[in-house]
Amino acid sequence: MRFFPVLSVLVSLAFAAASAKDDYPVNAKGYSGVIKAKRSLNILLSNDDSWASANIRATYYALKTAGHNVLMVAPAQQQSGTGGTVNLPKQATLSGPGRGGSLPQSAPYRGANASDPGLTYFDGTPAACTLFGLDQVVPDFFKGKAVDLAVTGPNEGTNLGPFLYTLSGTLGSSYVVVERGIPAIAFSASTAIRDYKTLNYDNASDESIIIAKYTANLVSTLGDSQSHEKRSNPEAGVLPLGLGGTVNYASGVGQVANCSKANWIHTRMTGGAYIDRINIGSNGLPQYENIVAPGLNRCLSGDCSLPGEQDSVNKDKCAATLSIYSVDYDAPTAAQHLLKHRVDGAVKTLNSKSGKPKSKRSL
Ligand SMILES: *[C@@H]1O[C@H](CO)[C@@H](O)[C@H](O)[C@H]1NC(C)=O
Ligand SMILES: *[C@@H]1O[C@H](CO)[C@@H](O)[C@H](O)[C@H]1NC(C)=O
Numbered sequence: 001m002r003f004f005p006v007l008s009v010l011v012s013l014a015f016a017a018a019s020a021k022d023d024y025p026v027n028a029k030g031y032s033g034v035i036k037a038k039r040s041l042n043i044l045l046s047n048d049d050s051w052a053s054a055n056i057r058a059t060y061y062a063l064k065t066a067g068h069n070v071l072m073v074a075p076a077q078q079q080s081g082t083g084g085t086v087n088l089p090k091q092a093t094l095s096g097p098g099r100g101g102s103l104p105q106s107a108p109y110r111g112a113n114a115s116d117p118g119l120t121y122f123d124g125t126p127a128a129c130t131l132f133g134l135d136q137v138v139p140d141f142f143k144g145k146a147v148d149l150a151v152t153g154p155n156e157g158t159n160l161g162p163f164l165y166t167l168s169g170t171l172g173s174s175y176v177v178v179e180r181g182i183p184a185i186a187f188s189a190s191t192a193i194r195d196y197k198t199l200n201y202d203n204a205s206d207e208s209i210i211i212a213k214y215t216a217n218l219v220s221t222l223g224d225s226q227s228h229e230k231r232s233n234p235e236a237g238v239l240p241l242g243l244g245g246t247v248n249y250a251s252g253v254g255q256v257a258n259c260s261k262a263n264w265i266h267t268r269m270t271g272g273a274y275i276d277r278i279n280i281g282s283n284g285l286p287q288y289e290n291i292v293a294p295g296l297n298r299c300l301s302g303d304c305s306l307p308g309e310q311d312s313v314n315k316d317k318c319a320a321t322l323s324i325y326s327v328d329y330d331a332p333t334a335a336q337h338l339l340k341h342r343v344d345g346a347v348k349t350l351n352s353k354s355g356k357p358k359s360k361r362s363l
């Protein structure tokens with residue numbers, strides 16, 4: 001394996017990319033059942049498990065099989081649990097070898113697969129990868145055309161509920177893209193931690209390939225149903241401006257023995273969702289335990305009649321949940337009313353003469 005700085009690879013292999021579109025593993029036997037999209041999207045693909053994860057590679061080829069243009073910009077190393085943190089490289093070469101020996105530590109902080117310029121890595125957190133991708137890789141790769149959608153994951157493990165929403169790098173790399181004004185959907189699955197080298201793209205029973213197919217089919221179905229309004233209209237695009245999606249696949253979805261198909265459910269993030277409780281383990285060190293806590297599960301915004309993600313996967317091992325979020329984290333009007341009177345009162349008191357501190361000393 002040889003690695004080149006991404007720029008020279010992008011230039012020298014731009015032609016190869018165009019002609020490689022129908023090359024294996026695109027359209028491999030495992031991808032039978034992938035829906036051909038009517039509308040081809042420019043997709044930025046990332047994750048937090050690294051560019052060497054089986055799930056992201058399987059999804060890259062599933063999306064290409066559907067007819068989309070895909071650029072992967074994913075972390076060189078495992079970056080789980082980093083949420084929306086933006087850590088950029090501090091040196092010209094990698095801070096450590098790529099996951100599973102996929103890159104030597106001497107490789108540049110950014111680079112591409114030697115035979116496919118659409119498969120790139122970046123030595124940063126997941127959110128840094130998608131932001132770097134949008135500004136430094138996308139313009140050349142999509143030749144000035146805009147990204148229609150960012151897809152992140154599918155994560156090696158589910159990310160259910162609001163606590164995981166803030167914590168997960170799969171979600172973090174996704175919501176920063178929504179904040180930039182581009183639709184994004186994060187995908188998380190109950191799949192094994194696996195290297196892409198273990199994939200057999202002809203195996204329709206491979207869990208990463210099954211999950212990749214569901215992922216591509218959701219993307220194409222939503223893409224084909226998008227509004228045809230002009231881009232300047234905030235409702236145009238795969239998702240309206242400021243909204244994102246998060247998908248979780250329940251434990252049986254990746255296994256043909258358990259689920260002949262996924263049961264898609266429109267869900268919400270609260271509802272049986274977990275947060276951590278910290279215990280001291282038998283080794284004397286703190287460890288976390290999942291608990292259902294009330295603050296995390298009060299429905300304050302959105303449609304409270306929708307089932308919770310966690311509740312849904314607990315009930316149905318073939319569930320594929322789709323929740324829609326907004327990056328406007330303010331409490332909605334109905335919830336503001338619960339506190340409006342007291343907040344307005346406190347603001348008034350603090351701004352009145354008597355409410356101000358009398359002297360510096362009293363601070
Ligand atoms: C580069 O991509 C080819 C397929 O195009 C694959 O066989 C090879 O393992 C990849 N290497 C890395 C490090 O991604
Ligand atoms: C296909 O994947 C399934 C599920 O992981 C596995 O049991 C089977 O051995 C695989 N078959 C081949 C030919 O790789």
Ligand SMILES: *[C@@H]1O[C@H](CO)[C@@H](O)[C@H](O)[C@H]1NC(C)=O
Pocket residue numbers: 251252255257258317
């Ligand atoms: C899937 O099916 C296998 C074989 O029947 C079973 O052992 C396994 O527990 C099932 N997995 C889930 C998540 O239900």
